[in-house]
Amino acid sequence: xxxxxxxxxxxxxxxxxxxxxxxxxxxxxxxxxxxxxxxxxxxxxxxxxxxxxxxxxxxxxxxxxxxxxxxxxxxxxxxxxxxxxxxxxxxxxxxxxxxxxxxxxxxxxxxxxxxxxxxxxxxxxxxxxxxxxxxxxxxxxxxxxxxxxxxxxxxxxxxxxxxxxxxxxxxxxxxxxxxxxxxxxxxxxxxxxxxxxxxxxxxxxxxxxxxxxxxxxxxxxxxxxxxxxxxxxxxxxxxxxxxxxxxxxxxxxxxxxxxxxxxxxxxxxxxxxxxxxxxxxxxxxxxxxxxxxxxxxxxxxxxxxxxxxxxxxxxxxxxxxxxxxxxxxxxxxxxxxxxxxxxxxxxxxxxxxxxxxxxxxxxxxxxxxxxxxxxxxxxxxxxxxxxxxxxxxxxxxxxxxxxxxxxxxxxxxxxxxxxxxxxxxxxxxxxxxxxxxxxxxxxxxxxxxxxxxxxxxxxxxxxxxxxxxxxxxxxxxxxxxxxxxxxxxxxxxxxxxxxxxxxxxxxxxxxxxxxxxxxxxxxxxxxxxxxxxxxxxxxxxxxxxxxxxxxxxxxxxxxxxxxxxxxxxxxxxxxxxxxxxxxxxxxxxxxxxxxxxxxxxxxxxxxxxxxxxxxxxxxxxxxxx
Amino acid sequence: xxxxxxxxxxxxxxxxxxxxxxxxxxxxxxxxxxxxxxxxxxxxxxxxxxxxxxxxxxxxxxxxxxxxxxxxxxxxxxxxxxxxxxxxxxxxxxxxxxxxxxxxxxxxxxxxxxxxxxxxxxxxxxxxxxxxxxxxxxxxxxxxxxxxxxxxxxxxxxxxxxxxxxxxxxxxxxxxxxxxxxxxxxxxxxxxxxxxxxxxxxxxxxxxxxxxxxxxxxxxxxxxxxxxxxxxxxxxxxxxxxxxxxxxxxxxxxxxxxxxxxxxxxxxxxxxxxxxxxxxxxxx
Numbered sequence: 001x002x003x004x005x006x007x008x009x010x011x012x013x014x015x016x017x018x019x020x021x022x023x024x025x026x027x028x029x030x031x032x033x034x035x036x037x038x039x040x041x042x043x044x045x046x047x048x049x050x051x052x053x054x055x056x057x058x059x060x061x062x063x064x065x066x067x068x069x070x071x072x073x074x075x076x077x078x079x080x081x082x083x084x085x086x087x088x089x090x091x092x093x094x095x096x097x098x099x100x101x102x103x104x105x106x107x108x109x110x111x112x113x114x115x116x117x118x119x120x121x122x123x124x125x126x127x128x129x130x131x132x133x134x135x136x137x138x139x140x141x142x143x144x145x146x147x148x149x150x151x152x153x154x155x156x157x158x159x160x161x162x163x164x165x166x167x168x169x170x171x172x173x174x175x176x177x178x179x180x181x182x183x184x185x186x187x188x189x190x191x192x193x194x195x196x197x198x199x200x201x202x203x204x205x206x207x208x209x210x211x212x213x214x215x216x217x218x219x220x221x222x223x224x225x226x227x228x229x230x231x232x233x234x235x236x237x238x239x240x241x242x243x244x245x246x247x248x249x250x251x252x253x254x255x256x257x258x259x260x261x262x263x264x265x266x267x268x269x270x271x272x273x274x275x276x277x278x279x280x281x282x283x284x285x286x287x288x289x290x291x292x293x294x295x296x297x298x299x300x301x302x303x304x305x306x307x308x309x310x311x312x313x314x315x316x317x318x319x320x321x322x323x324x325x326x327x328x329x330x331x332x333x334x335x336x337x338x339x340x341x342x343x344x345x346x347x348x349x350x351x352x353x354x355x356x357x358x359x360x361x362x363x364x365x366x367x368x369x370x371x372x373x374x375x376x377x378x379x380x381x382x383x384x385x386x387x388x389x390x391x392x393x394x395x396x397x398x399x400x401x402x403x404x405x406x407x408x409x410x411x412x413x414x415x416x417x418x419x420x421x422x423x424x425x426x427x428x429x430x431x432x433x434x435x436x437x438x439x440x441x442x443x444x445x446x447x448x449x450x451x452x453x454x455x456x457x458x459x460x461x462x463x464x465x466x467x468x469x470x471x472x473x474x475x476x477x478x479x480x481x482x483x484x485x486x487x488x489x490x491x492x493x494x495x496x497x498x499x500x501x502x503x504x505x506x507x508x509x510x511x512x513x514x515x516x517x518x519x520x521x522x523x524x525x526x527x528x529x530x531x532x533x534x535x536x537x538x539x540x541x542x543x544x545x546x547x548x549x550x551x552x553x554x555x556x557x558x559x560x561x562x563x564x565x566x567x568x569x570x571x572x573x574x575x576x577x578x579x580x581x582x583x584x585x586x587x588x589x590x591x592x593x594x595x596x597x598x599x600x601x602x603x604x605x606x607x608x609x610x611x612x613x614x615x616x617x618x619x620x621x622x623x624x625x
Numbered sequence: 626x627x628x629x630x631x632x633x634x635x636x637x638x639x640x641x642x643x644x645x646x647x648x649x650x651x652x653x654x655x656x657x658x659x660x661x662x663x664x665x666x667x668x669x670x671x672x673x674x675x676x677x678x679x680x681x682x683x684x685x686x687x688x689x690x691x692x693x694x695x696x697x698x699x700x701x702x703x704x705x706x707x708x709x710x711x712x713x714x715x716x717x718x719x720x721x722x723x724x725x726x727x728x729x730x731x732x733x734x735x736x737x738x739x740x741x742x743x744x745x746x747x748x749x750x751x752x753x754x755x756x757x758x759x760x761x762x763x764x765x766x767x768x769x770x771x772x773x774x775x776x777x778x779x780x781x782x783x784x785x786x787x788x789x790x791x792x793x794x795x796x797x798x799x800x801x802x803x804x805x806x807x808x809x810x811x812x813x814x815x816x817x818x819x820x821x822x823x824x825x826x827x828x829x830x831x832x833x834x835x836x837x838x839x840x841x842x843x844x845x846x847x848x849x850x851x852x853x854x855x856x857x858x859x860x861x862x863x864x865x866x867x868x869x870x871x872x873x874x875x876x877x878x879x880x881x882x883x884x885x886x887x888x889x890x891x892x893x894x895x896x897x898x899x900x901x902x903x904x905x906x907x908x909x
Contacts, residue, residue: 432720441717444713445713461754463750469746470727470743473728473731479684534714538718542698545693546694549694553689562684566736591739594747
């Protein structure tokens, strides 16, 4: 298994470099496709391995611990450099403080003679590796034709794709390293690598707004990095080990550990863009779509929730745990409300991502076996559906030149295939019997013991229905009788879309098996909550119902379409609803959605949400002191 | 096994019949309040039978699809209730229908249907958290989300959860589209909204929607019945009083705006829920 671990971490680094050095587009495609295939195979092989620990041997006579320490400082140096380059005081302060903290840890505190396995792969890690390697690879493949077209739009003189793919592919390696690391210092190294990668990718287009948002992402994540360093220091001071397995086993220890865990959770919150740190992820959508898809579904933000979930046993039953649940549930609620106020498709997706991550973090905070199962389920199903939806919006945007959902009205007639894939994607996020909803159900049931948390979940769940249903309906809003035009998507775009939509649906069908294979080994004492004996009848009845409905709808094509009701003022019974207006002039029917800016607008809510969220975080960490 | 089949049949066949009958009684009572004679009790069935006799017409194939999915989801949630399954799951299955009803209405470029769909979403937004909290309260009182376990509870739940029953009443009023919450569609097609979310569903497809609505009525009343499940007589009485209250509210209230509904119902509903839930936590 050690080969797989090395491969999963180092191959993306090597492939990224190859993408950077080999300038021919053909070679780059070949490298990306080959990497995708190898990563997928290695991650699948890793799943069956069972828990293992592994430390790589020395490299060129140097221990890897030393190399990672040096790289840590190099990474912080690079971040500091960008702090100076963009004249951002916060980045400078945060990276210098991180260096100081690391120096103290490395030089004075840490006992370097202690043997700490560098990697430990258990079910949770294996699941994360699977998501990163498969979903992430599909996004990289999608990026190949996408970036070609993207650069054609920009009319660049020299292609910047080598640099783009360097960081895109490297990101996968950093993420794989992060979720397998067992030495907390290694975890920190990969954590910071993802910060740097995301900074580079967000600022890729080099426009003023892109740079501004990239800098914001960097300072917020550097703040998270600082929280991580402080968390490590508190943890090491109280447990005396860098070994995450040892830290987890020492649960119930004193206040020092809890403060450390609180700080590490805070670092996870920044990375997962939880309120009040949501603005960096919202700003990140200036980047090309594959970047948003990668940041939102399988990498970056998942690193945040992974850290919180990984550390959960160490703070189980403490005040910190309740605090984490509260913060997560509040983010779930606040971002679901903010999503309603948006008509920008990517922004809706961004808020929905943050909102769902909030739910995952709330589950980690509830910290019961059922809640943990729900969190893992959400990570899996959300990654697939959200990656799909981002790629759909990207595809739509390249065709219609807008990401506003009002401009997607009646998209079914223009892009039938993408439209139905998008609608399926939305339904897999929203309705039973699909995985996300089943996990949400489990989450609400396990939150029942906590009044505030469950109330926020109930409200958020309702808000979620509104923004998804509205979007799906908008895509359908087309006059009857029109024949959709065939779309002709490039194969490298169509295949990832179809693979993800098939994955989203089939994974939900296989939810009981996914549970047995993935979640059950982690929670041996708990009976499976996703039982085949009620899930399959549900699937069967709803599936049969859908087939029946489709058949009825298809048969209705034979009958003539009636015009929509326009109080009898229709012109020629046009199915598009044109009507006879003032001065006998034809007027087209126009409709728009409710976005309720007075209730859910960003201007209205953001300040309040940020203040409340900051208060909750202070509560979470302060309570541990 | 035989019990299961019988329960499925009850949910599938008897429930919509009861729902239709209730609609007839509702109209009769309303007429009585207004000193009119009113239609026969069976009028709801005559109406639907007539709708099915009409030539099928739709503005859009999606309408047909959505009407059918709405019916399937409503019937399935009702059957799951009679099979005494998990309340939250039943509710989420019912939500499939609600979402598809809205999607169908949104698929037609008609202003009435579009506005109705948006308002319907706000109705969903209003009642969904309340219903989830009602289920949570049932869980806290009985230790389970399963209808079978809740039925096995030995004391009437109304005594423990009086405020939650009022909260459920709000959800019931919204779900039944009664005044003051009848603004996604109304029983009177001559208003500014015409028939709102239902405007574009016509003929047999409107008939399908009607039947689905009967299922939903029975489902929500079924949840009400859980509040006094220890005694059949008391259960019937509770349901009769509740439904009577709905009719009286419908007849004495004017239609309000959705802004008012969202703020008012969330404030009152959440307030009552929190108070009642705190009582339960205090006891545990």
